[in-house]
Structure formats: C-alpha cells, structure tokens
Amino acid sequence: MNAFALTIEKQRHQFIPAGSAGSELQTHVKLTAWVSNIAYAKNVWFDAHVFDGGNQLVQAQTLPLHYKISAGGGGDLFEFDDVLYHGSRGQPGSVSPRPDARRVQLCLYFETRGQLFTDGILHDRQLLEDGAVH
DSSP: OEEEEEEEEEEEEEEOGGGOOEEEEEEEEEEEEEEEOSSSOOEEEEEEEEEOTTSOEEEEEEEEOEEEEEETTTEEEEEEEEEEEEEEEEETTEEEOOOOOOEEEEEEEEEETTEEEEOOOOEEEEOOOGGGOO
C-alpha cells in the first residue's frame, strides 16, 4: 500500500448561520491510497494526530478511507476528502477559540483476511498558523 496523493491544508471556511456571516478555520485532508488487491474485502483507514504550536496533542482519531476505483498494478484506490479538525470559529459578536492546529501526523493502514498492512511511513505535515490563513 502507499499514499498515492496526500494534501493537508488549513482553510478558512465562510458560513452563514442564522443570518449572520462568520467563518471557521478547518484543517482539510485529501488522501488517496493505493491498496494491493490481495482480497476483495478490505478495510482501509488512517490514524491522525493534530498538534498545536507547542507540539501538544489537541486531537487524535481514526478515520476510514472509502473505495474509489480499481487501479493499475493489481490494486484499488481508496479516498478520504474531508475536514480533519475544526479550529477557531467567529461571527459578529461571538468567537469560539480552539487550539491552533500547527502539525498533523498520519499513519495509513489496511486489513484483509486477518492481516494488517501499513506503508510504514509517518506522514508529518506542518501547517500555517491561524493568523496567516486567508
């Protein structure tokens, strides 16, 4: 297995709840993994750890990848494309501060026929500080 494509990016998401404009910082992960097709049934996931600027863990979770398409080389592509971490949020008259996500580490796995596989790589990405995200 391998991480065919991986993007981790902090974005400012604009929203309009209850008629007043606001925004939220979101750390988004887009991950496409190539997985050997050694069996039809397989589970593919990653463990994610989000750290603040002082390298303190602020969130840890396990998230599934979903089958996308059959791929060359006797494998399948699985994908995750979603928000990993919801950061600070604000709207006129209200602010909900959250820790500033500055680093994300991912480990990729798949399981089939009672066997566990990994690409053996700690995918480690630094992120912009909240104030630098537009």
